[in-house]
Amino acid sequence: MQAQLARAHQLAYTFFSDFLRDGPTPAVLAQARASSTLAAALAEPRDTHADRDALWAEHEHVFGYCVYPYSGVYLSPETQVGHDRRLINLYAQFGCGPGPDEPEPEPEHLANILRVLASLCRAHNLAGQQQLLNYLASWISVWTDAVVRCQRPVSAAFACLVRDTIYLHRQGLASAQLLDLPPAPTLDLQSPQTTLADIADHLLTPLATGVFLSRHDLASLARRLQLPCGFGGRALLLRNLLRSAARFGSLTAVCEQLAALWEQVLATRHPDCPWAPRLRTTLHHLASIRLAGENRATTDVPAEAL
């Protein structure tokens, strides 16, 4: 029974890894039918080029353009790949780190982590599984939430399946605590040195706020409020959005909408979840920004000063 479960986990993680890495290839899609939710999302016949293109486009859009499947994005204060040493240490512990002459295999890519997890299942390395599951479980919900908000059915079903499998597997192993989150970067809203760009960068750092604001989140928020946010990276979008919100008197609305998003995420978190305090702090920040914006509007300070 245990062996069967290990085999099942190995197959599941391999499938997840393939899906993330290779995209919706026919081989991957064949496996996807094992999940009733994924199968339902894939229910439409997808035999024409256009349908297959749509699947590929969704895959690129969600995992390439909007919600990056790299642990470093969620766990490093820089929101960047290549900054989470703990994972490298874990790999080294399992004996799967890159050799001195080997090319760097992007250890933080979720597909890679899942691949390693599959190998740990295959090798019946329970301690390794526990450690890696604890690592994954510490941030996978932030990633999953952001994917779900993209409102693309196949990707959403897939991300939930990944998260749920990890959680269930971890439960089954009676795993130890989640890995501690690295300390949260701070934001000093009182400081006159804090610029609009600093605020935007802070809001874009999941480690600080507990939410990954994707390009989809930002663009749909801008659309809802009929504010221009331009094109480009997340930082540029959010800076543009805040600047135009200030200019067009919509800063309150932007803060309200962002707060609603944070509230929504907070509502799904367990009170002991390590992300909860960060979510609450951000809500606090948003309220302060909103207030500052309202005060400035009454004193007619130019938007650029925000």
Added chain:
Amino acid sequence: MSATTKSFLARLLAMAGHSPPNQPDTAGDQKRPQGQMQQPVYHQPNLRPAKLDVVHHGDGRISQYPPSDRWDDWVEYDAKAWPKKLARRYTLVPTICFNCESACGLLAYVDKQTYEIRKFEGNPKHPGSRGRNCAKGPATHNQTYDPERILYPLKRVGARGEGKWKRVTWDQAIADIASKMRASRQARRDGIVYHVGRPGEDHFANRTVQAWGVDGHNSHTNICSASARLGYFAWSGADRPSPDYAQAKATILVSAHLESGHYFNPHAQRIIESKQRGGKIITLDPRLSNTAARSDVWLPTWPGSETYVLLAIARHLIETGRYDRQFVCTWVNWQQTLQAVSTFANDPEVLRVATAAAEHKQQVGAWSFDHFHQLLRALYREFTFERAAAESQVPVERIREAAHIVAHAGNRLAAHTWRSATMGNRGGWQVARCLFLLNVLTGSVATEGGTGLNCWNKFVPKPHSQPPPFNAWNELHMPVQWPFAMYEMSFLLPHFLAEDRGTIDVYFTRVYNPMWINPDGFMWLKALRDEAKIGMHVALTPTWNESAWFADYVLPMGHAGERHDVMSQETHAGQWIGFRQPVRRVAMERAGIPVKRTYEANPGQVWEEAEFWIDLSWAMDPTGELGVKTHFESPYRPGQKITMDEYWGYIFDHSVPGLPEAARAEGLTPLQYMRKYGAFEVKKSVYTPYAKTDDSGRPAGFATPSGKLEFFSPTLHNWGWREQQYCIPWPLQSHVHPSNLDFAAGEMLLLPTFRLPTLIHTRSANAKWLYEISHKNPVWMHPKDAGRLGVTTGDLLYVQTEIGSFVDRVWVTEGIKPGMIAMSHHLGRWRLKQDTGVGAGMSGLAALTETGSAHQLHLLAGGRAWQSPDPDTSRIWWEDIGVHQNLTHAVHPDPVSGAHCWHQKAVCVRKARPDEAHGDVRVDTDKSMAVYREWMALTRSAVDHSPDGTRRPYWFKRPLKPVREAYNLPGRGSNED
């Protein structure tokens, strides 16, 4: 959650259990011994990040580019292989976009292994485009790899238009064409015609035609910009404006055609820059374009009424004293105006001022500017906001708001008009005159944030030798009826041929599709098919087009990354030059692979014009007796054909100020510098050059006979256009003025003068990405009219013009004024054979029927997917490829500028009947000729009105000017001024 996840795991197991026993275990790495961890492998990138060049754009955006010192060897991951890290090595070769006249910079990513071009991106070193492009720039890749493109020279084998071709060599084609040219040149000086669409280069072809010694240049200008050119030229001696948008406090766009559809990228980015800085935008356009929607004031004027709005703003400036008296006094020919006013005005109030001014002159011996001020007040006193509102059908407060914005802009008023109102209406050239009046009154002529002239911002270098002007006058191009034509009366060529005014021996259409793009296309069809009228038709084109179908030779010419040209454009108040290059050739040469002729490096045997013209001209005059060959000899190797390196190298060495020094600073020759960067900034800014003085202290002034800006045009006055409405900025009544339309009888105005910024007239039909974005041109109609006619969006609509009819779908929208319909002018491509011609996804399969003067085009099928080496062709999902409306447009040559006045009278607009199909076009060419004659009757011929016995004022521009004697009317005087 757990139940579904568990069942997923169970099913996975079950699925794995059914796998064949020998199937490799996808989860494990079979090459590794049991128990060891599998190492996931993506690819061998081993890349170290490069520090990218960062460009901060004026509108606050930031872009990043590969640093130019790494362009020779640039490595980046293949985006298509994501998430695999597939590293590719590129050499980055700059070139110039060929898809509109803006000449933006492109950077071709040429794979170092295969010499395939992987993509085109922006060139950050280009001063005009500053690293950015519109959608058409990167789509050059589509054009390069279009599976339907013409790859080899083709010669017609059946009857003209039968669609039968055989492949020939370049040598064979050149030998045949050159022998015909030689025979023609020996017999006459107007038998060879080079008919160009958008030149997309700055002198090579013109120099070539001049070297042939014939009056053979023909352009598309009269269907494009002739009226705007005349308006600006009559003022200033330069034929196009060059606004300094980025610094402007106010921008007036009389339609946004140029900004959003033509010079899209360089202008658009600078307009947005000004807006970001608080500048205001005023747009006059009956259509709610993207630009209108982004404007501070949108004035949806009735076509032809723009002059009233502009003059109302002018009056506001004059009446409130907000005009720049000093500027007007210094730079406008106000004394000449005061002197002439009694010869053109008949308004008693104006004449009273004229008399007072003349008396003053007599008494004190000089004119007084105060009288000119009084004259302006008297002349324009009736151009109130209310009158403008009534004429334009725009709320008066909007016009007032626009006037206040202009009044507060000081001398930072950027203003522009090119198509739309100027090209739509009879008398449209007065729109340009009235618009520039605002620049003159505000003193914002070539100021920072003002409006300069192209001659100051466009840089055209000089080659090693310039052929002398020819002694000939081609009556088919510059007939006596239009002495002010700007320029050749090209769209009337088939009408002139039909009237037996002449014939053509060798007719080159160069990246031009006259039968499709001109009005009255069936007249073109008749002319192109008639071998007695056009002896040989050679189509130089990168792709199939409807006119090439009726050619004797179809010669494949290169796109942006496949040819050498130099190009510059007045994108802003600076000056730069760009270098277009065949990027694969350059990449090969960088790798040490010798390439003698560009077609060796291009796909198939696609060539470039520069080399082709050299070989053709050489073959036309093998002994040199015609004086042609000498202009194509190397300046370094006498008697030998010039090479590309020699030709462009000479120019960069000798005629681009500052370039040799800049190159030297980098240890490069000027040619190497241009090959490396693709562009060079000659001057960062050019402001008020007319005020610069020479050694004797004389200011440069303007290129008019008076040296001033000519408010009153003595030239128009002397050549028969003596009335006030012609010789000073004044409204002229359009042929589509409401009083010329019988709305009660169902007549409407058809406005065809706009296009979608993602397309390029007939050149983008081989760009799949662009066509996916925009492929149809429904009829825009206001809900009021739709209600009256009982149609809703998607219904078929029958539209009858003066000469024919078409059927298209309707789009009901408030984005257009009531009383008119609008249709973008670049869609509705067709082909006559299923598998040849314009690509099947971008054109409809059509059948042509002709009975006497009655012509019909019937679409048998719309766009469709098809199998080709490019899988995207099987993904074509659209069928509606638009309707070819231009076929049904009657020709409307403006009697002064010669421009085709595009707006049409839709004599009947109704819901289509069941037997009328989408795309159906019917035309009666007898009616075509009747309308042509009606308009010709409005002209004032040089024969009757020339003041000096010449055909055209000598100071007026022509693309290629003949010698002075050629201007003389047969048996008449000489041009001495």
